[in-house]
Amino acid sequence: MNVKGRKVAIVGMSGTFPTCADIDEFDRKLFAGESLIREWPRAMQFQKQVRSVVSGYVTEAETNLEPVYPLPDVDWPETYIDNLGRIPDINLATADLGSIWAMLGAQECIKMAGWSKEETESEQTGVVIASGGGGTAVARYPWHAFFELGKKTRMAGSHVVDRAMSYREAANVSCLIKNKGVCESIISACATGLGNIGYAYRLIKFGLQDRAITGGVEGTALETFIGFDAMQVLSKGFAPSESSRPFDVNRNGFVCSFGAGVVALEEYEMAKARGANILAVIDEYFNNSDGDGNMFYPSYDGQKRLWKGLLAGGNIKPDVVKVHGTATPVGDIIELVSVVDALGEDGYHICAPKSQFGHMLGAAGSVELITALLMLKNQKVLLNKNSDTLNTELENFQKKPDWEGPVKPAAEYRHLISQDIIEKEINQIVCLNYGFGGTNSAISISKDN
């Protein structure tokens, strides 16, 4: 449990972001109000089979990687070449696309944190990182070779397991950086990114580790997209930059996106003592489950209990609430009223960064925590792009006789949901993410004062 006086600092951040060469470009584009969502050629290839064709995707070429194909005339890679020579071949051999992004993120985070080789390779350094989806293109070849071609299992090669196992990102990062502490993955659907960071925070807060590389990843894969498209939960019918519309009355689903967010955490006093640049201090992390037996539907009660747990952890009065805000018809407004229930009707702003880059699934929580770190740095609240019209009517769930939450329509909260970037003093931000299975997670971060 908590060790009194022990705090956790965030000392590095990095990632893979759609249409951006690096975190600086991500920072610039977000605070210029741009959308990172494009029409996706890979989905367009199957236009007759898919409903949605927009995504915040990242191609191999955009990350200076080159796919190596196992057979002529197939478009699913077996492995990758790093054209910039950042990752040694022996590490590339065991990695899928997302794991390579995780390794690149880890390298950059360690550089930003300024950890020495000894610190990085210490027994006190952990790796806690994962992806959320099961879709990975590198699994296509082994399945094809075995089931379709009827080949011996060895034709699939000896890397089927390491390239496709759950926890592949943690395993690959750990083998790259050679840390001797914990190496684990926390997998909780779209709460994965934040879940890993929360768990790594606890490892340090509880005195089990001093440092951690942590975050979430979702490698670009049509294999992942297909399942969500099948559920008919993806945005359809808007221009790419207008397709992710959290809170807007005309929203009709989320934009399936991909990316990676990696952060470096360190015990606060150690970071301070070595003069590290402290990006933020973690105030508290809390997670729970809906407990209502529903795999998909968001729970007001679950989110209320989430806030109760978070607020019990200390002095939490955020200037910004970075919401999960996916732009699905039900989720956004349940989340909105649960925030209002916890914090009241004013004194903070709500920000849904998915409006600019879509829903990065297992990477969402970590990439969105990075957007919160950028908001702290820039002292600006990001906009809620495309939240053009808020419902002036009550939602159906608010009309039910057993509804106990706020009974005002979304339009009454326009002052919380800005369509423009707001400059103001930001000292504290709460980040929220939820996932299938009724899992909820919340973290509070503050500027280092």
Added chain:
Amino acid sequence: MENANERKEILDGLLEVLRTVRTIDPARLEGVTEETDFLTDMNTPSTELINIAAKVEQKFDIEFEDEDIDRMGSKVKDVIDLIIMVKERGANK
């Protein structure tokens, strides 16, 4: 000499395969002889031998039996012996 030429040709083909195996350091492919050991001399991860076997099957258009792979030694000459044996087995069928 025909046999020596055949073995040299197979060795060259094998080297081509080995250059595509990413866990082998290309520097270790300099001066490879039939006595070179994949595991001790080339530092190849033992899990990679199965990949080498599968790539050799593709390269030389042959198919090993599971028992062939089980019995295969870790020296370059063991792989060459196996390729010749399997080729002959195919020719005699």
